[in-house]
Amino acid sequence: MRYVEALKIAIRSILSNKMRSFLTMLGIIIGVTAVIALVSIGQGSTRSITSQIQSMGSNLIMVNVMGRGGESSLTYDQAIALKDSSFIAAISPVISSSVTAMYGNNSVDNTTVNGVNGDYQSIRDLQVAAGRFILPMDDEGRNKVAVLGSNVARELFGFTDPIGKTIKLNGQNFTVVGILSQKGSSIAGSDDDSIFIPLKTMFYFAKNRDIRQIYIEATSPDTVELAKNEINSKLLQIFKGDTNAFRIMDQSQILSTVNSVTATLSLLLGGIAGISLLVGGIGIMNIMLVSVTERTREIGIRKALGAKKKDILLQFIIESLTLSGLGGIVGIIVGYVLSMVLGSAMNINAKPSLSTVLISFSFSVIVGLFFGVYPANKAANLNPIEALRYE
Incomplete structure (x- = not known):
């Protein structure tokens, strides 16, 4: 029951400052959208190139001759x-x-x-x-x-x-x-x-x-x-033993090389997009610190009425998780739509995978938790007498 009440308080706090809450979530929304869209484009490109290689013919071997000396x-x-x-x-x-x-x-x-x-x-x-x-x-x-x-x-x-x-x-x-x-x-x-x-x-x-x-x-x-x-x-x-005079390739080698390159590219794109999630997390921490300052008297009153440290800690952590979770959900929707639009424009199948969606959402929640702990801990450690005297 304590968790349900803390969630209600968190939602009331978010709705009381709609614009500020939206701007706070915007960093998470952009981060999740970027991760889903960029990783989906990378994975779609990999699938497209793999299909192209396989369409070149079955059991295919290619020989390219560079030559040796006069030959x-x-x-x-x-x-x-x-x-x-x-x-x-x-x-x-x-x-x-x-x-x-x-x-x-x-x-x-x-x-x-x-x-x-x-x-x-x-x-x-x-x-x-x-x-x-x-x-x-x-x-x-x-x-x-x-x-x-x-x-x-x-x-x-x-x-x-x-x-x-x-x-x-x-x-x-x-x-x-x-x-x-x-x-x-x-x-x-x-x-x-x-x-x-x-x-x-x-x-x-x-x-x-x-x-x-x-x-x-x-x-x-x-x-x-x-x-x-x-x-x-x-x-x-x-070519008298010169291994540099020719090159022999088959589909498995080409696929291995392409998959290695595209996997690295997808990881790089996901990492770059993930930076915006960290920036969004910093925004959440900033707003939560402001919220702690604004609600100092409220915290003092709750403590005076018997609220424990863990109750205050739980309230602000849930508020932070709610902000990041809602931002993650909106980011998933926008990222899915953006992936499909970009995939259609680039003529590739860029439909986001379930693992990409789950990882990006989980990361957004973890970011919210990580950057919400410090403000929540600060609120929980407030001296109730000093908090009541705060103007």
Whole structure:
């Protein structure tokens, strides 16, 4: 019963100074809002990037060649020879170049054209919306055919069916044989903004036979490490033991790196936002000290009527907790709304997690308790005779 009465007194005190109480809670509200919004944005970004990495293809291994001395790349035969393994299901060397694509009066400047083989589709898990992807016979015959990303197709053809139409890539004619389904961006770039042609056609189109990028698909998640070991062994032989001449990455490594970075970023953002909670706590302590001074006679009267030290201590601690608790609740609501608005604007799922909400609210209550103890203790230690004489 003592706690209920103390809570009623605390609420009456808060309502008697509405504006002052609101301004006191404002620091807690801003702190909780900032923690929830920033941490949710960080977690949403992590989920978005993880989804993008996973959409790059299953069991994916990427090889980037930096070279060693005069050997700055692999030849086509050296790259294809990496497939000679029971742990590798598919392989596609990639050569990229920037081109201007034209159809009639429409053009797309500085778009990326990728020379790939037929395995690239399964490795990168690409879906064809219309037509087909590049076939082995296109590669062997060095056919001038092209598969367009969804954005490129829309900019060149609008709502017209592009299959069978002829486009110009840097002035050279290519027949459109396929359109990719829209997939969105990933850390490896966006296939929606790219054009794909046969790899061997790319040798002559770009006058470049140097292989510096290779996409490889392992037979299963369990064989990824085994495939990487074989690839590493073969590349070490080619580059005479120089481990700096190439880099082999798989999805788990990329995910681990990204998750480590984003987790650190989320923690940093949460820490920065948490500072405002401490500032809000200082505001609560300041107002509580003012309240103790203003209510000195009230405290003296209560003590004279038999109130014990712990009763006075409880009253002011509950008042402090009420201020911080109400501020925390309002901050959760505002933080949730702000997270959803920012997430929608940034096109990520920034819905706050239950753990984020509970941690931020708990922290706000702890701040209220911590900064309310000193004023409460000061009020509890007042001499009743001196308090009654206070004007």
